[in-house]
Amino acid sequence: MASSDQIRLLLIEDVPQVAQYVRGLLMAQSQIKLLDVLTDGGRAATQIPELRPDVVIVDALLQGRVKGMQVVKQLHEGGAGLPVIVLTVPQQPVDPDPENGIHGVLSMPFSGYDLISRVSQARKDHDASGAGAASTMIAVFAPKGGVGKTTIAFNLAVAAAKLGSRTVLVDGSIQFADLRSLLRVPADAASILDLPTDRVSESDLAEVVWRDPSGIDILLAPPRLEMAEMVTPRDVEKVLSLLRRLYEVVIVDMSVALDELNLALFDRADTILEIVTYDSTTIHNTIALADTFRTIGYPPTKVRYLLNRADSNAGIGPDELTRALGRVPEYQVRSEGQIVVTANNQGVPFVLSNPEAGVSQDLERVAAALLLPQRTAVGAGAR
Numbered sequence: 001m002a003s004s005d006q007i008r009l010l011l012i013e014d015v016p017q018v019a020q021y022v023r024g025l026l027m028a029q030s031q032i033k034l035l036d037v038l039t040d041g042g043r044a045a046t047q048i049p050e051l052r053p054d055v056v057i058v059d060a061l062l063q064g065r066v067k068g069m070q071v072v073k074q075l076h077e078g079g080a081g082l083p084v085i086v087l088t089v090p091q092q093p094v095d096p097d098p099e100n101g102i103h104g105v106l107s108m109p110f111s112g113y114d115l116i117s118r119v120s121q122a123r124k125d126h127d128a129s130g131a132g133a134a135s136t137m138i139a140v141f142a143p144k145g146g147v148g149k150t151t152i153a154f155n156l157a158v159a160a161a162k163l164g165s166r167t168v169l170v171d172g173s174i175q176f177a178d179l180r181s182l183l184r185v186p187a188d189a190a191s192i193l194d195l196p197t198d199r200v201s202e203s204d205l206a207e208v209v210w211r212d213p214s215g216i217d218i219l220l221a222p223p224r225l226e227m228a229e230m231v232t233p234r235d236v237e238k239v240l241s242l243l244r245r246l247y248e249v250v251i252v253d254m255s256v257a258l259d260e261l262n263l264a265l266f267d268r269a270d271t272i273l274e275i276v277t278y279d280s281t282t283i284h285n286t287i288a289l290a291d292t293f294r295t296i297g298y299p300p301t302k303v304r305y306l307l308n309r310a311d312s313n314a315g316i317g318p319d320e321l322t323r324a325l326g327r328v329p330e331y332q333v334r335s336e337g338q339i340v341v342t343a344n345n346q347g348v349p350f351v352l353s354n355p356e357a358g359v360s361q362d363l364e365r366v367a368a369a370l371l372l373p374q375r376t377a378v379g380a381g382a383r
């Protein structure tokens, strides 16, 4: 934030009357300083570094070579990192969509109060989001069911909390709500569906998350299968940005599908933790998925392989697995049926119920390697 609290505003507007109206509204106050009015959207990219605004207002109806919404898109994709408010008319409604660079909307006619509060709010939200930028999001995925994804996501989240990170676990298996059955939460426990669909606030979230006795918060999926279609990928994305501001670690237990929601989750994740086992279907699907990730353009380091039940290689050897993955899996977790199944049946994490067990130590090593990269020696977590 600038040393002065005054907000530096840039207006991109080609209708002189509207520009004049905004100037008029800002005349008798000192909270917002109007730096300039650009009438040509094409000049935004070069003028912004020079003018250094805190907030930009763009008229959605801007004409010329670069139209209003194109300017918004360019500012967003150019990584300007600036809060942008879109000015529009009721006939052409625009929804706030921070994920796509629309941090606020002003619909004509608006008052001086509307203008000032919208601009201040946009900057406040922006500053708050910057503060939360230190969060880590880990998307736990597997190309096949039954390999231990939910078990690992849950125990990894608790291990992260043990390391001192404020942690939330998101049940991304929206249809089958795997965490509901694992934790055996009451059927009426709130889910992501109980959040408002427009703007989610911190207090809305506080009412909805499940506070697990293990020390983590859990955002549950809906209790019934047929409710899944009421949760859109956009709903999930919206709540994720809030979660990333409020928690240091966000872990998502994903579903197996390669659908719109999962592609969005992959995109937003810092790390995709992919669970593999010594099993030919898993290996086959992992190779196919690696191709997809390459096509999307993810750097190889975005994906980390976790070999679960690493000591039970029925027929398939480590060399074969390494050849298939193109590298040695970064992490390994051993098989310990007695401990894992007992803990799962009680709905407790084995990293708490059996902290001395080998499988718990493995999980804690994975958590440390993923979350404390500087403090951990290279190769930690792998055995």
Ligand SMILES: Nc1ncnc2c1ncn2[C@@H]1O[C@H](COP(=O)(O)OP(=O)(O)O)[C@@H](O)[C@H]1O
Residues within 6 Å of the ligand: 142, 144, 145, 146, 147, 148, 149, 150, 151, 152, 178, 308, 309, 333, 334, 335, 336, 337, 338, 340, 341, 344, 359
């Ligand atoms: N490391 C492990 N050792 C022993 N059993 C495990 C291990 N990981 C998972 N399991 C067991 O495998 C089964 C499937 O695990 P789950 O987490 O539900 O998989 P997914 O979410 O991939 O479908 C469960 O019965 C679980 O107890």
Ligand SMILES: [Mg+2]
Residues within 6 Å of the ligand: 146, 149, 150, 151, 173, 178
């Ligand atoms: Mg599962």
